[in-house]
Amino acid sequence: MRAIREQHATIVSRKLEADSPGGMREAITSAEQLARVARGRLRDRVVDVGSAVGTALRGAPRSASFVRAGAAVPLHVSRMLLDRHQVAAHALAHLYAEIEACRSLASWACEAGGEARAVAEAHAGALLLSLRGGVDLGGGEIAPLGDLELRDDEVAKAIGHPAVAAWARDAGSGVAVASIARAAAEQGLPASAGAEDERIGWIRHNMRDFVERLVEPLAPEIHRRNGLIPESIVRRMGQFGVFRLATAPEHGGDGLGVAAMATAIEELARGSLGFGVLTMTASIASDLLARSGTDLQRRTWLARIANGEARCALAFAEPAYGSDLARVVTRAERQADGSYLLIGKKAWVTGASRADLVLTLARTTTPGGQGQLPLGPSLFVIAKRRGAPGADFPDAGIAGTELRALGQRGMGHYELRIEGLQIGREALLGEREGEGIAQIQRALVTGRTYAAACGVGVAQAALELALERAKTRVQFGSQLISFPRVAHRLGGLIARVAAARQLTRAAAHVADTGQPCELTSAMAKLFSSRVAWDAADACMQIHGASGYAESSTAARLLLDARSLFFQLGPHEVLAQGIARALLEGPLP
Incomplete structure (x- = not known):
């Protein structure tokens, strides 16, 4: 079977290369060229007509949209116009995410060689074939290419x-895609990481062993009872070094970077999403403190988080405004002695009960001539006592109600009520008022990479479970994997899960090299979450009615995957941000 697949990969590569040098990369480039045209057209429609650059662009021919904007006068996209053309904007975001995933997978295939080439070609071919019908936004929603002008x-x-279309028909054909699944059924899935360096490979190997021994046996019961991750396991995670991977050595960590932590989070989420989210939350809190905290705040918390002693929670969203952080109404009223009085509500605060510190966004105010003068949202590092059964919130001034979620269990989700909580000025992150949103945005750059890793972990778990079911389940006298529809769906998932992993890996690599990675990490999160849902949905379908049972692993994975669509903000908000960045940034 491997020989057949490799022969097929060679044939389609040569067919394209004969007419269009560059093979698979040339096919991907053709999709990117189309995306650039769409980007320029949409930019013409949404650039603020009141700005000098906007006026110049709108008065110029459409081809002028491809001219790199001068750094001295940046483009400004009108919020009103972007909302008016939201379907096109989100289609652009999803299209670029798909293309970046293809590019990342192609780069991995060149490094890894062998079967990776066939996987990457099948993914690229399928994208080109589907793109003729429009851009898939998920959930059966298709944006026609005409909407992108x-x-x-x-x-x-x-x-x-002709050369690109012929190559895509072969590379993305049902036979080619199904052959990937049948080869995986016989020989196992392609290596999870391919050309990872030795250090990352070592972390993946050890984390997988940890997960198989300690996480996977607990996951079904935690989900069934909506229980919390046992403290003994969290301590073992700390002793194992999970929380300190990305923390700098001067703060008690290993300083191995974002890629190392993303790998650990992926493997944890593969065993149980709650464990991945626990680690992701601690990593985001550490990043906030390391980037924006005072020396005292860093000394107080970073080493404790790194060794697993301190647990963290993030209280950003609110019941009335959700992810619209600029409109938070929780107040932090500055007192005459410099302290603050906090009053308000926070929604969906994961892990709040057992947390030792809660990073809380509140609108700072100071006494003014006509009452309270707002200064903008600020972040506060609020220390609290850890809750216990029967006393989830033992501190005065903080109360909470559990929000029972369908999935992503293990930490608990809460609505917090902050009622006259008095905190000192030393709790203000960095002792800088009005900078809370900017501080959060900087930390969420790496946070979204970790969220993408959670998606890859869930997708990998669903893929492995679905493939095993297809190999062992016999219907109508044949294994499920022998049916073309089953093999085709699994083959496509193998390629998409690999693409999600490589795009996440690319985002982590960019972060570790110190380059801007806001766009790459956002695309990785957008793409990986969709892949996780696709994989979990396929897993349940392949299991049939048994997968629909509440106690089944397939059902747990489906519920976990659904939560990823609004983790660290809903997909629609994420797509809007990606589109704005694409439209305001310089054209390549």
């Missing part, structure tokens, strides 16, 4: 070029 002749010249 792409003409039929432009589509035909790009992804419809």
Whole structure:
């Protein structure tokens, strides 16, 4: 079977290379060329007409949209116009995420060689074939290419070029995609990481062993009872070094970077999403403190978080405004002695009961001539006593109600009521008022990479479970994997899960090299969450009615995967941010 797949990969590669040098990369580039045209057209529609650059662009021919904007006068996208063209904007975000995933997978295939080439070609071919029908936004929602102002002749010249189209038909054909699944059934899934360096490979190996021994046996019971991760296991995670991977050595960590932590989070989420979210939350809190905290705040908390002694929670969203952080109404009233009095509510605070510190966003105010003068949202590092059974919130001034979630269990989710909580000025993050949103945005750059890793972990777990079921389940006298529909769906998932992993890996690598990675991490999160849902949905379908049982692993994975669509903010908000960054940034 491997020989057949490798022969097929060679044939389709040569077919494209004969007419279009560059093979698979040329096919991906054709999709990117189409995306650039769409980007320029949408930019013409949403640039603020009141700005000098906007006026110049709107008065110029459409081809002028491809000119790199001068750094001295940045483009400004009108919020009103972007909302008006939201379907096109979100389609652009999803399209670029798909293309970046293809590019990351192709790079991995070049490094790894062998079976990776066939996987990458199948993924790229399937993208080009599906793109003719529009951009898939998920949930059965398709944005026609016409909404992006792409003409039929432009589509035909790009992804419809005879050599590209012929290559895509072969590479993304049902036979080619299904052969990937059948080969995996016989020989095992392609290596999870491919060309990872030795250090990351060592972390993955050890984390997988930890998860199989200590996490996987607990996951079903935690989900069934909506229980919390046992403190003994959290201590073992701390002793194992899970929480200190990305923390700098001067703060008690190993300083191994974002890629190391993302790998650990992926493996933890593969065993149980709650464990991945626990580690992700601690990592985001550490990043906030390391980037923006005072020396005292760093000394107080970073080493304790790194060794697993301190647990963290993030209290950003509110019941009335959700992810619209600029409109938070929780107040931090500055007192005459410099302390603050906090009053308000916070929603969906994961892990709040057992947390030792809660990073809380509140609108700071100071006494003014006509009452309270707002200074903007600020972040506060609120220390609290850890809750216990029967006394979830023992401190005065903080109360909470559990919000029983369908999935992502193990930490508990709460609505917090902060009622006259008095805190000192030393609790203000960095002792800088009005900078809370900017501080959060900087930390969420790496946070989204960790969220993407959670998605990859859930997707990998669902894929492995689905493949095992397809190999062992016999229906109508044949294994499920022998049916073309089952093999085709699994083959596509193998490619998409690999693409999600490599895009997440690329985002982590960019972060570790110190380069801007806001866009890459956001795309990785957007793409990986969708792949996790696709994999979990396929897993349940392949299990049939038994997968629909409340106690089944397939059902747990489906519920966990659904939560990823609004982790660290809903997908629609994320797509809007990606679109704005693409439209305001310089064109390549």
